[in-house]
Amino acid sequence: MSIDTSKVAKSNATTAATAKKPSRAGGVATWADERLGLAGAMKKNLRKVFPDHWSFMLGEIALWSFVVLLLTGVFLTLWFNPSMSEVQYQGSYDQLRGVYMSEAMVSALDISFDVRGGLLMRQMHHWAAMIFIAAMMIHLMRVYFTGAFRKPRELNWVIGMLLLILGTLEGFTGYSLPDDLLSGTGVRAADGFMKSAPVVGTYLSFFLFGGEFPGDSIIPRLYIVHVLLIPGLLLALIAAHMLLLVYHKHTQWPGPGRTEENVVGYPMLPVYAAKAGGFFFIVFGVTALMGGFMTINPVWKYGPYDPSKVTAGSQPDWYMGWPDGALRIMPGWESEFLGVTLSWNVFLPILVLPILLFVIVLLLPFIEAWITGDKREHHLLQRPRNAPTRTAVMVALMTFYGLMWAAGGNDLIAIKLDLSINQITYFMRAAVFFGPLLAFWITRRWCISLQRHDQEKLLHGYETGIIMRSPEGGYSERHLPLAPARQYTLTARDRDEVYTLESDVDHNGVPAPGTRANRIRARLSAWLNAHNVQKPTREELEAAHHHAEHEAELQAGLDHSADGHQFDGHHAVEGEELRPRH
């Protein structure tokens, strides 16, 4: 598609670029192409089109905060010393001078107090980690709510889930490194988690810690996992994530001219490169401001780790909060049999539950694809309301997550709101089961009524806010039809099909293979889509519009206002016009 650049700002030159006289950039590109032969791949990709929407920026926040993590992380490694050898602190921070602590803690304090910009980088690193995981989770919700995970993007969903779990582990290994009292308490709990694993737990703990907890191996081991192993995996997976994004081309919202077959938006060069590049500086800048103005993880206030000490209100970083909440509200169940112990109270909430939830979310796209039997590619996004059951499933999962997360702060809630911690805990034990069900039901009904509202607007027009009084004294609001573009956007979606089982038996009367699975599929399909409001057919829409036109005529005002004397009984009404004649 050629572009009319006749009026584009002069800074962009008045004519489209031509290849006659290569620019300086062109010269460099030619030099590179003679060695790398990239022109074939670049000719499409340099001007690759990306659609525009604010929600497409969420994943970008995750990407850029990861870059900030790499940059600030490299800075920190220049001073951080991942050693558990005990030394006496002699640095600038008065209140800990003379205290024995690990070299890891000493170097964390040195970075904070004796390296200029060190505390800024530490805090930026920590804030960026929080933003990284938060952005990944919000991006995940965006992708799910809009149906962007559907074919052909299921594998990118899987990669995204791996990124999320690796990012979480990366965060945990990172905040455990300074060997301060809070992080040590977290590692102590992690030791308890491992020991709860059946059969292998004790061995896991001894192998990871190099002997009995805490030993002197855990910090160096977590360090190499944190700075090499997981970042390497994250980088590779992010690269795959981006390559697939480019290959599939980005999804877009339906609208006039935006179909399943095309992608409408701005070219990578220059607009998207500029917007995305500019956005990197904004994420970086916001992180720098947060690192400068907002204290995070003040390890000097906690002091060095000591297994006999703890601070009240010990909390992990926010993304570890929800399994911690599960751990808090779990009843104290433990079984002893055949001479061994199984700690359900630790094993279930902290080892089984997170893995279970991860697997469930990982499988969501595949479950939906199996239920719908849909094999088509989908590049148009769906509004959350137009997939009520799907939306409700995610809201139920979010509610579960949120309640667990709140349970992880039950001590803070108790203190701030002056409530009984016991009652909060008992409430949460029930709420994590009933809350998601309630959320599911409310969300699904909410979505369906939003669908009905859309249908109303399509069929009967939008509410103008103009109240009409009819000659008979009745009041009604005047409705006007939506603009055609808006009508098109509202109807640019598929009709949902409910899968029904034709027959239990094949044409020979023999029970068909896979009937049971298909029966389940039919029921799930009804559960998924049977309640949805489908867009009107062309005939329905035309009939409704015809009706609306008639209504509009009835509601149309007189060309002169009625003075009201027609009905006061002082003269005959014959010949008086109440409505304009048709």
Next chain:
Amino acid sequence: MTHNDPNLPAVEGDPIADPGLPAHEWRPTDVDERAERRAERQVATFFGLSVVFAILFVVAYFTFEVGEDADTLGGFGASTVALGGTLGLALLLIGIGIIQWARKLMADHEMVEYRHPAASSEEDREATLAALDAGLQESGIGRRPLVRNSLLGAVGALGLPAVVLLRDLGPLPWSDDVVDPENGGGLEHTLWKQGERVVRDVLGTPIRPSDLEIGDLVNAQPAAIFELDENGHHVLEGAPLQVAKSKASVILLRMEPDDITHGRGRENWTVDGIVGYSKICTHVGCPISLNERTTHHLLCPCHQSTFDLADSARVVFGPAARALPQLPLAVDDEGFLIAQSDFTEPVGPSYWERG
């Protein structure tokens, strides 16, 4: 193709036809030269200000001390605030400038690109499958199960060296390297032994029962934690010290002797109403320290398990499953608190082999 015909809906039965892309509208900066130059100046101003803040960053770097003044400016440290503020603004202004440039001055024509199915073309796929097939045929991997299976076995067996190599990550929990009843080694032993003095955990001073008022809670350790060698150096330091503390830490609480419900066989484990319990939570191992004086309840700050110290430290609330192990207390000839023995059960979180 019907979807290119503007008069018909894209799909059969669709109520509205695709009106097509809306017409492009020129921005003020496209048509008004003054607006264009203004936008240009704005962008350049953002970039220029960014330079200013980058220079201010350098100034701040060399002006403000770190360390001693870490508590100025509301506890943030002047250096950190100044560096973060200037760096943040320098970066933000570049970002804002670039985005302003993109929005106001770069072409804002929406372009259309056509999608292609993610799958390869039929020919490509068939050619690839044929190549794959030919390759597999020629290798004979299907026809020679002996070769195939022995190779699978060989590669699988390589997993053994890979796993075994990790063996020396740590000692086995039940090996002689770890288990050492004399010196409190292993999961089932601590530094406590018969006659071991109970000392305050920071100072290392021994405790007389009369030092404690009713309701006093004392954090304590075995005296061996503070033991010095002939040169006056601590015997235990570094990792061994941390391991010892992670198991031997106890809390003492003095209460009215009548309030105590003794566990069976534990009638003489207290001294004048002083009870001693492991400080390490039986849930996941946090040290417990929040004492509710009136109820003798001890709350773990990590996951809120609550133990009743007047009743063998049984669990009264929360996720812990086991009572805190009790340390049998006595008094030595000089009137100081001592332990009668080690704990009679493992301290800290449960584990598979605990039984």
